Amino acid sequence: MKKNFMFTSESVTQGHPDKLCDRISDAIVDRLLEQDPYSRIITECAVSTGIVFLSARFEPNANVDFTNVARRVIEDVGYNQASFNNKTCSILTSLEELPASKEKKFDEQQLSDSQIELITVKNQVTLFGFACNQTEGLIPLPIWLAHKLARQLDKVRQKKILPYLAPDGKTQVGVEYCDRRPYRIHSITIVASQDDPSIPDLKQLEKDIYETVIKPAFTQENIQPDSDTRIFINPDGIDSPGGPASHSGLTGRKNAIDTYGEYAKHSGAALSGKDPLRIDRVAAYAARYAAKNIVAANLADECEVQLSYTIGQARPVSIEVETFDTGKVAEEKIIEQLQQHFDFRLAGIIRQFNLRLLPSLNQGKFYQQLATYGHMGRMDLELPWEKTDKISIF
Incomplete structure (x- = not known):
């Protein structure tokens, strides 16, 4: 088994189109099970510019407005851009009612x-x-750190510490391993989208992300970035507006x-x-x-x-x-x-x-x-x- 290696893992924010779809799908699951714990539901979501598509097969024992659930999630995540928001996006549905099944009504x-x-x-x-x-969560360090960065990126947007951020974002962390144990941070990558591509410029964005996202995320970590850690913030330049207007998503x-x-x-x-x-x-x-x-x-x-x-x-x-x-x-x-x-x-x-x-x-x-x-x-x-x-x- 390989003992010395470098490994990277990525995470994304709530507004990433794939995660937006996951959140809508699971919000529908929550709504049905809240009304009836014996509900049966399989649902998928797809999003693109101005469009949300919902496909679901469910047992009709609960009264759920699928489109309303989707719009509430879109609003909660923070999409209020002209290109995609909860009020003007078109929501298409393909809903199929499953036959009632007594065998699924068991009380476990x-x-x-x-x-x-x-x-x-x-x-x-x-x-x-x-x-x-x-890690204390007993999961690999790269995904642990990638999630911490994604959570912090969402936090500074939601609390308006960096009010210019849009909901879509991605993180990635590379960790070097020695004898199959993590020993240093090889690289950190953050891609943050902006509502307005001119505010701020890339240099200011890099400074803001480093100070409000990267540094707080590593405060309590045993392994810290060092002078050789490679840090990339929007390496392809300004990402605007991000989200479904830039790339599609799927559950x-x-x-x-x-x-x-x-x-x-x-x-x-x-x-x-x-x-x-x-x-x-x-x-x-x-x-x-x-x-x-x-x-x-x-x-x-x-x-x-x-x-x-x-x-x-x-x-x-x-x-x-x-x-x-x-x-x-x-x-x-x-x-x-x-x-x-x-x-x-x-x-x-x-x-x-x-x-x-x-x-x-x-x-x-x-x-x-x-x-x-x-x-x-x-x-x-x-x-x-x-x-x-x-x-x-x-």
């Missing part, structure tokens, strides 16, 4: 173990969960940003826009939960958990563990513990994490909070799959 909290065994998955998928001890196109920044494997399935009955969403959380508890229990410095599901089965047909030569115990022993103490069945995952009720318990805004800054490694949210309450079993 009341099911016996044998009843949970009868609830099978309807999708085939292989998912990966990953954790490592590079589910930023899986690496949602997970581990390409440092570890992830499924090709989108996480956003799906209710908790979709195993390709919820099992990604279950795999992360398992991997994080393994690392938190000091069984390995890095751990990848693989879960493979096939249609018509309740349990994963395969559970694999890879510790990348950092394990303190045999991987076969870890797999045995996972099989004994973790429930990877669909209804078991929903019950363990209370996934159907989280929107109503969070004022109708749970899943949409995941749409930006990652679904994994979040320290700002109380996410059930980020708990380390299983370390005592190992």
Whole structure:
């Protein structure tokens, strides 16, 4: 295994078109589940100049105005440009009502173990969960830092510290590794869009971004940029106006940003826009939960958990563990513990994490909070799959 290398990960702000689509899709999921925790919904969104397209298949047991949800998200994110805003953008919809399904109305909290065994998955998928001890969130340092920069870039715009910024932005961090441990910051890249291309000029933008975004983001980090760290701020020049007027967006196109920044494997399935009955969403959380508890229990410095599901089965047909030569115990022993103490069945995952009720318990805004800054490694949210309450079993 390679020990010395440089690795980069990227993140994006709330206003990036792909993330805007994720947020709209998950806001619709939140709205339906808030009204009825047993709602079924699969929704995708696409945006371009002045246009939003919504495609959804859902069970008609809730009264949701899809277009109104989309307009509220666009407004909340901060798009008020003439080229794209919540009032004048055209919203096209393709909505299909699913037939009512009694088999999906189960109350997982009341099911016996044998009843949970009868609830099978309807999708085939292989998912990966990953954790490592590079950061306090137990995720790789490059994506951890990229998310911090994206969050700070959003913050200085929303608080009008840099009032000229538009919602669209991107960040990237390169980290050099020695003996598979991060030891220095190789590079930092930030692309920030502006409402007015003339305000400010590029030189002032570079100074403002460095002082209000980069420096605060690294304040509490053990590894700081050094004199050789390469810093790029809008290396292609002024980006105006950014957003859907500059490039299109689509739900589910930023899986690496949602997970581990390409440092570890992830499924090709989108996480956003799906209710908790979709195993390709919820099992990604279950795999992360398992991997994080393994690392938190000091069984390995890095751990990848693989879960493979096939249609018509309740349990994963395969559970694999890879510790990348950092394990303190045999991987076969870890797999045995996972099989004994973790429930990877669909209804078991929903019950363990209370996934159907989280929107109503969070004022109708749970899943949409995941749409930006990652679904994994979040320290700002109380996410059930980020708990380390299983370390005592190992």
